[in-house]
Amino acid sequence: MTKSAHTATVRARMTADAFIAWAMERPEGERHELAAGEVVAMAPERSAPALVKARVWRALDAAITAAGLSCTAYPDGMAVRVDDATVYEPDALVRCGAPLPDDAVQIVDPLIVVEVLSPSSRARDAAAKLEDYFRMPSVRHYLIVKTENRTVIHHRLDDDGSIATRILRGGALELAPPGLRVTVESFFR
Numbered sequence: 001m002t003k004s005a006h007t008a009t010v011r012a013r014m015t016a017d018a019f020i021a022w023a024m025e026r027p028e029g030e031r032h033e034l035a036a037g038e039v040v041a042m043a044p045e046r047s048a049p050a051l052v053k054a055r056v057w058r059a060l061d062a063a064i065t066a067a068g069l070s071c072t073a074y075p076d077g078m079a080v081r082v083d084d085a086t087v088y089e090p091d092a093l094v095r096c097g098a099p100l101p102d103d104a105v106q107i108v109d110p111l112i113v114v115e116v117l118s119p120s121s122r123a124r125d126a127a128a129k130l131e132d133y134f135r136m137p138s139v140r141h142y143l144i145v146k147t148e149n150r151t152v153i154h155h156r157l158d159d160d161g162s163i164a165t166r167i168l169r170g171g172a173l174e175l176a177p178p179g180l181r182v183t184v185e186s187f188f189r
Contacts, residue, residue: 013037016087020079020106023087035128037085048147049116052187053091056114056145059186060094069178071096071111079106080113082132091116091145096178109138112175116145130155134163141175150188 014022019034026032031042045053053076060073076091087106094112113133117126126144133139134157144153154166154173168184175182 013085014039016081016084019087020081023079024105031089033089034085034087042089043118046118049091049118051189052145052147053116055189056116056143056187057092059182060092060112060114060180062186063175063180063182064094064178067179067181069096069180070098071178071180072099074107078104080110080133080136081106081108082136086132088129088132090114094175094178094180108136110136111138111178112141112143112180113139114143114145116147126153140177143173145187147188150184152184152187 014034014037016034019032019039022039023032033040033042057073057075064071064073071094074093074095076089078089078093080088080090080093082088090110090113092114093107093110095107095110097109100107115129130142130144133142134155140157142155144155145151146153150169152168152173154168156164156166158164170184173182173184174180
């Protein structure tokens with residue numbers, strides 16, 4: 001194992017199972033993702049994206065409660081297994097169905113996935129993760145939240161398999177399925 005100029009750990013390729021076991025042994029606060037078998041260190045967060053992530057999770061959680069759905073909104077921290085070589089940690093997500101066990105660390109069937117852009121993740125969130133998340137049969141909505149201009153890019157998988165994209169700077173965001181309604185304004189102060 002060697003260190004690069006950016007202090008990211010360089011490791012041999014890993015499987016999703018090996019990565020999750022390895023990541024569970026990392027020190028508290030150290031965060032990584034697995035992209036096509038390669039471990040990617042996640043940079044420390046800036047204040048604005050961290051606060052927006054919290055607001056997104058609260059808005060989704062409140063919308064689930066208001067709609068009376070048997071879904072759960074998760075804040076960042078849960079591993080989302082895309083395939084055997086890719087594991088991401090989205091900034092928020094919604095999963096519907098029976099509750100997961102309390103000791104679960106990964107989710108294989110999210111319905112809504114949210115990434116809040118930061119300078120270090122911008123390119124990967126807008127390109128590779130867009131394609132990867134929609135390879136999962138359960139994902140119907142991928143939200144990319146831009147803090148600098150208070151914008152939400154909503155990618156929605158339609159029934160015919162096409163992906164429709166809307167850019168919202170305000171107003172209601174309809175997430176059906178599962179039948180949630182949030183406002184763009186609820187993501188920002």
